[in-house]
Amino acid sequence: MNTFTVGTELRRQASRPRTRFALAFMVILPLIVLGAFELGGDGDDDNGPGAFGSLVSLATAGGLNFSLFVLLVSMSFLLVVVVALFHGDTVASEANWGSLRYLLAIPVPRGRLLGVKLIVALLYSGFAILLLVGTALVAGTLRYGWHPLRSTIADELSAGEGLLRLMGAVGYISIMLLIVASLAFLLSVLTDAPLGAVGGAVVLQILSSILDQITALGALRNLLPTHYANAWLGFLGTPVQTDELVRGTIVALAMSTTLFAIAFYRFTRKDITS
C-alpha cells in the first residue's frame, strides 16, 4: 500500500488553474512569436553581432531555427518563471491552504511527500519545456519548412543532425534550470507564501545574471548559477563545444543537489506550523 502516489499528485496539480495556464502558455507563446514574425514583415533591425543576433535573423530559416529562436527568447525569463512556479508553489501552497498537515497526517511520510512533489514538479517543468519546443517545432516547420539548422557560429547542420542538437540544447537548458528549480523548491519548503518562493527564486536568478555582467568579479563569476547559461550555443558548433557544457552541468548538478538536499533535510526535521 503506497500512500500519495506520483499519479495522485499529478492529478492534484493538473486540477490547478495555474498549472493549466502555464502549460497553455507554452503552446500559445510560439504561436504568438510566429504571428509576430508574420505581421512584422521584413524588419531590418540591427540585432547586433554575435551568436544571438544571428539566431534572431535566422529565426525564419526553418522549423529548427524557429524552435531555437523560441528557446532563446524564453530561456532567460519565461522558463525560469515557469520552473520556479512549478517548484516554488508546490509545498508552499499546500502549507498556505492548510492541506499540508492533513497530507502528513494521512500519514504520508515527509520524505515521500517531498519526493513525490519534487518528481511531479520536475515532470511538469520538463513537460512545459517540451511543449514549448514541440509547438515551436511543429508550428515553425509547418510555416517555414523542414530545413537544415543554420547559424553563423559554424556550418549548417542537416535537419536530422540539427534536431539532435536542438534536443541537446533543450537537455542542457533543462539541467541549468535545475538550479532555479532547486532554489524555488527550497524556498517552498522554508516559507508558507507561494509567491515568496517563486518570486524569491526568480529574483535570485536575476541577481545572478546581473552579477555575471560585472567582470571585476573575475573567477567568482564561474560559480554563479547563470554563468554558463549560454553554453548550449556550443551545440551549434561543429564539433559540439562541450567544454562549457561540461562545466555548466557540473555547476548545475552540484548546486541543485545541494539545494535539494537542504530542502529535504529541512522538511523532514522541521515542525509544520501552518
Added chain:
Amino acid sequence: MRFGLPSIRFTRRRVAAGLALLTGLGALITWAAWPAPKNYTARDALLNVMSGPAGNEPVTLDTTFFVPDGADADNPVPAILLAHGFGGTKRSMRADAEDLANAGYAVLTWTAQGFSGSTGKIHLNSPDYEVRDARSLVDWLAARPEVLKDPTGDPKVGVVGGSYGGALALLLAGHDPRVDAIVPMITWNDLSKAFLPEATGQPPTAGVFKKQWAGVFFSSGSNTASGGLAGALAGIGRGDDEDQPRMPETGTTSTSPDCGNFARDICDTYLRIAATGKATEADLALLRRSSPTSVLDRIKAPTMLIQGQADSLFPLTEADANARGIAANGTPVHVDWFTGGHDGGAGPQADSDRGRYLTLTWLDHYLRGKGDVPDSQFTYSRITGFNTSSSNRRPTTSAFSVERYPGLGGTGNTAVDVAGKPQQIFNPPGGTPAAMSTIPGASSLSSLISGISLEIPGQHADFLSPPLTGTLDVLGTPTVTIRAASPTGEAVLFVKLYDVDPSSGASLPFGLVAPVRLTGLQADIAKATPVTVTLPAIAARFEAGHRLMITISTTDQGFATPAEPAVYTVGVGVDDRSTIGLPLVTGTPIATQETLWRWLLAGLVATLAVGLAVVLFVARRRRHNAEIKVIDEYADTPLVVRGLRKEYADGFVAVAQVDFTVERGQVVGLLGPNGAGKTTSLRVLMGLTRPTKGEVLVFGHRLTPGAPVLSRLGALVEGPGFLPHLSGIENLRLYWRSTGRPDAEAHLDEALEIAGLGDAVQRKVRTYSHGMRQRLAIAQAMLGLPELLVLDEPTDGLDPPQIAEMRKVLREYARDGRAVLVSSHLLAEVEQTCTHVVVMHKGEIVASGEVADIVGDSPVAQFEVSDVPAAEQVLASLAAVRSVNRDGRSGLVVDLNGTSRADVVSALVGAGVGVDRVVPRRRLEDAFLSLVGGNTRASGER
C-alpha cells in the same frame, strides 16, 4: 497582546547558522582576493655595462633581480634572463618574472637600452649593443652566489622573451655559449624578410614593404612612453605595466624628433625603406645583423619556439626558419603554434596555459635536469569554437601534438582545383582605397575570425574551387600557381586563401596574405609565365561542403604598393586551372583541463546516483525498522500521552508537562483557555511537531512524524485545509486517493451525511462559508471511520442546531469501541459532549477524570443574601457547614459538607436573612476557575 515590530529571536541555532554562512562567505571572498603566495625577494638595481662595438660606451640598465626564498650560495638555483618586447620595459615582465621566481628560478629582468628607464639607444638587438649588454648580464649572473654554476664557473642560465625579447634570446644563445636553454616567442628569423616579404621566393630586395607594421614598430620605439600599439609589440608581457607607476622619461638621452631613441643607423635605414618601399643591400645587411638567422648555426642551447598563428608581423614561417636552422645543429627544438600573436594577443586561456606549461617543462629539464621534455617536437592548437559564457565570445581551441616537427609541408598533402578565366584588376593611384586584411595590434582574436577582411570591388579577382568532398585539416603553407600580365611590366599582388562557407560567406584565416612582386611581365596574359606562390602558413580546418577561394588583389593597407595606376590581368595556373597544394597534418589531441572536467562530471553523476540509492535504501530500512516497535501494554489503547513537553527553538514552552489517556469508547474533552497548549499537544499527536520530551503512543505505537499508525487516526486540527479550486466532494475523493487505501474503505456517504452539505458539496470549496468548510473538514477526518478521531474546536463556526447534531454524532461515534478526542475552550461544550475531560492551563494538566465525576454536584453552593454578616453568623452556627467565604458584596460561597441546601435556606430564612438566590457550584467549573485563578489569559501571552 504584543504590539510593534516582530522581533527576531536570536536563538543559538540561528546564530550558529548565520555564523556558518558568514564564515563560508568570508572564506570564499578571502580565497578570491588572497594574493598569490610570494616566495621570492625582488631587488631593483641600476647596472652599468660597457656597450658598443669596442665595448667602451657606458650604458645604465634598469634591472630587477628576483631571488626565490631559500636560494643562496649553498643552495644555488638556475637563472633566467627575462627579456621584454619592443616598446616595453622590465615592468612588462613582472608577472612572468614572479611566476618563474615562484617556480624556483632566479630571474633577472631589465629594460633594454633605449627604452624607458635605461640609457642608450635602440640598436634593434645589435650584437654590439643589446646582445653585448645581455652578455654582461650573464657575467653579472655568474658572479651571483645564489646562481647555480658548473665547476668551470659557467652559470646555468636560460633566456625567455617574446618578440623583441625572443630575438634577443636567439641572438644571445648564438653569441654566448654559456646560455643553456632558450624560449623565444613570437619572434623573427630575418627582419628583412619579416618587413619585406615576397611569396614567390624572391629576396627581400624585391620584397613588398610591410609599411603599416613597420610604422607601428618604429613609432613605438621612438616614443617609449607610449602605451597603446606598443602594447601589442611588448610580446608576452602580461601588459600589467599599466598598473605600475611609470618611470619618468630619463633625461640622459637626447631624443631627436625624427628618430626618437633609435640609433642613427637604424633610423636612417627605416626612413629610407619607408620612403621608397625598397631596401638596398646595405639596409638588408644591417637588418640581418639584428636577426637570429645570422647565428642559427651557432645555437647549441635547446630551444622552445612558441609562435602565434594570428600574427601578420612575424608569421609562422619565421619560427619555421628558426626551427630548421637550429635543429640542423642537432640542437633539441620544440615548436608550438598557439592561437594568438601580434594580431591575436595572448589567445585563449588554454593556449596561454599550454605556453606556460611548455616553458616551465623546457626550463626544468634543461636547467635543472628535472622532469622530461615533451615527448613530441610539435604542438599546436586550432580554433574549434567559441566561448559562450563571456560577453566578448573568445574562441576556444583544441590542442594537438605531432611527434616530429613536420615543417610547413605537412605530413601529407592534397590538392584542390581552382579555376577561372583571367580577370582584369585595377591598381588605384597612390594605392588607395586599399583592401584590408589585418589591423596591426588590434589584439582581438574574435574580430580576426569573424573577418575584418575587406576587398575593394574592381581591385581583386576570385578563383573558386568546387565544394570540398571531405574535411581538410590544413597545417603549413598551401601553394598555388598564378600568372599575371601588366602593361608596366611589373605588378605587386596580394594572394589570399579564403574559406567560403556556403551559408555565411568567405573568411580569411587570421587575415594573412601573401604579397607578391612580379617583374618582367608581358602585357598579354596569354604569354604570361606561371609562378608558384607560397601562401601564409596556417593551422585551419576546412569543412566539407565549403569552397576554397584564391583571391588576387592589387592593394592591401598593410603594404606599400606602386603609386602608378595600372590595370593588371591575372589568372590561375597554366590553363586557367590551378591546384592548391594543401599540406595536411593529423595531430593527436592533447588532454587538457577539459578532460579533467569531463571526468569530474562523470564522477559527480556517479556519486549522485550512488548517493541517491544509498539515501533511498537507508530511508526504507529505517522506516521498516520503525514499524516493529510496538508497546504491547498499550496496543489496544487508542492514545497514551506521557510526560509531553514542547519547547520551541526560541525558548518558549508551549506544553510543559502533559499526561493523559484515551480509552476505547471514550469521548475525551481537552479543555483549556486559548493558548493553554491544546493545539500544540494535538500537533504532536498528528506528527506535525516533534516533542521536546515525552512521548505519544497511539495503539502502542510510538508516534513519530509520518508514523504508519497515523492511518488509524482521523484529525481536524487548526481549521480545515482544502484545495480551494476543487469542489467539496472532489477534495474528499482526492484526499482519500492520497491515502492509497481502497475506495470501499472510505465510507464516503456516511461522512457526507455527517457533513450535511447537501448539493453544496458539488461547489468549489472557495465559495464555502466558514461553517461549511468546518463540516467538510469533520467529514474528512471521519473518512474511513478511524479508530481515534481527533477534533480541534469542532463546533467552531457551526449553528446551534448543527452543534447539537455534532454532539450526538460524536457520542455515537465512540460507542463502537472507537475513541474521540475533542479540544475546546468552552466548558459547556465539553460538559455536554464528552465522557471524560482533561483540563489544561499554561501547558499543564490541572484536572482530569470522568465528566460525571467532575461535573456532578459539589458540596459547595453559592448564596446571595440580603444581609451578609447576619447570614455568616447563622451559617457559622450550623455545625455541618465546613466553611463560609464571602463572594462579592452580597454573595457567599458555602461548603455545605453534606447538609442539604433546603435546610440551610430554611435556617437562614428563619433567622430573618433574605435569600435571593442559591446556586450549586459544580466541580469542573470550580476546578477550572480556581486553578485558572480567574486569569484566563492565554499561556502564549504569559
